[in-house]
Amino acid sequence: xxxxxxxxxxxxxxxxxxxxxxxxxxxxxxxxxxxxxxxxxxxxxxxxxxxxxxxxxxxxxxxxxxxxxxxxxxxxxxxxxxxxxxxxxxxxxxxxxxxxxxxxxxxxxxxxxxxxxxxxxxxxxxxxxxxxxxxxxxxxxxxxxxxxxxxxxxxxxxxxxxxxxxx
Numbered sequence: 015x016x017x018x019x020x021x022x023x024x025x026x027x028x029x030x031x032x033x034x035x036x037x038x039x040x041x042x043x044x045x046x047x048x049x050x051x052x053x054x055x056x057x058x059x060x061x062x063x064x065x066x067x068x069x070x071x072x073x074x075x076x077x078x079x080x081x082x083x084x085x086x087x088x089x090x091x092x093x094x095x096x097x098x099x100x101x102x103x104x105x106x107x108x109x110x111x112x113x114x115x116x117x118x119x120x121x122x123x124x125x126x127x128x129x130x131x132x133x134x135x136x137x138x139x140x141x142x143x144x145x146x147x148x149x150x151x152x153x154x155x156x157x158x159x160x161x162x163x164x165x166x167x168x169x170x171x172x173x174x175x176x177x178x179x180x181x
Contacts, residue, residue, distance in 0.1 A: 016180045016181065017180070017181055018178060018179070018180055019155050019156050019157055019178070019179045019180070019181055020155060020156045020176065020177075020178055020179075021153055021154070021155040021156075021176070021177050021178075021179055022153065022154055022155070022163060022173050022175070022176050023151060023152070023153045023173065023174055023175040023176070024151065024152050024153070024154070024166045024167070024171040024172060024173050024174065025149055025150065025151040025152075025171060025172060025174050026139060026149070026150050026151075026169070026170050026171045026172070027148065027149050027150075028143075029139070029140065029143040031170040032136060032139050032140065032169060032170050033168060033169050033170045034136045034169075035129070035131070035132025035133040035134075035135065035136045035168075035169065036129075036132070036133060037133050038128070038129060038130060038133060041095055041096050042093060042094065042095055042100070042130075042133070043093070043094050044091055044092070044093050044094075044134075044137050045091065045092055045094070046089060046090070046091055047083075047089075047090045047091070047092055050080075050083045050084055050090070051083075052076070052079035052080050052082070052083045054090065054092060054099075054102070055079065055082075055083050055090055055102070055104065056071075056074075056079055057099075058092075058099075058101070058102040058118070058120065058122075059071055059118065060072070061122055061123075062101070062102075062118075062120035062121070062122060062123075063118075063120070065123070066120075066157050066158050066159065067157045067181070068118075087106055087107040087108070087109065088104060088105070088106055088107075088117075089104070089105045089107075089141070090102060090103070090104050090105075091103055091105075091137070091138070091141060093121075093130070093134050093137075095125070099122065100121060100122060100125045100130060101119075101120055101121035101122060101125065101130065101131075101134050102118070102119075102120065103116055103117075103118065103119040103120075103134065103135075103137075103138040104116070104117040104118045104119075105117065105138065105141060105142055107147075111148065111149070112146065112147060112148045112149075113147060113148055113149040113150065113151065114142040114143075114147050114149075114150050114151075115150075115151055115152065116135075116138050116139075116142065116150065116151070116152040119134070119135065119138060119152065120159070121134065126159065127161075131159075131161060131162075131165045132165055132168065132169065135165055135166065135169050136169060139169060139170075139171075150171075151174075152166060152171070154166060155179075
């Protein structure tokens with residue numbers, strides 16, 4: 015059975031266009047995974063993605079995961095509440111265009127609907143605009159969290175492309 019999915023591509027071209035979400039409390043912290051830990055990327059991908067049809071990486075070998083997170087163009091950030099994992103985002107630098115892609119972004123189910131997405135997305139955009147990055151972009155689809163598209167738009171991102179996929 016095929017399902018029609020709408021995918022939107024969004025971009026923001028300046029940090030000045032960011033409409034920041036508020037940090038919920040000082041009990042939340044954001045940090046770059048350093049040293050890399052492919053198991054954390056895999057954990058978030060599987061646990062957040064299970065409700066949103068994230069399937070591309072489910073067949074990846076450990077070697078492929080390690081190679082991916084080891085790339086100098088990939089950075090992964092983790093949001094924690096005290097010592098508990100909350101969410102993550104992966105940024106991919108595309109040097110040929112001097113732009114960054116928010117490749118994966120999400121919050122674990124037990125922390126959803128607590129206004130954390132606006133803060134986490136704000137941080138992803140801020141972390142992306144380093145070294146004169148010209149553009150930050152992301153894509154989201156109708157299978158993602160019901161608030162995903164509105165969060166991107168509320169942070170100042172604009173849709174630049176829409177497509178319909180049959181999966």
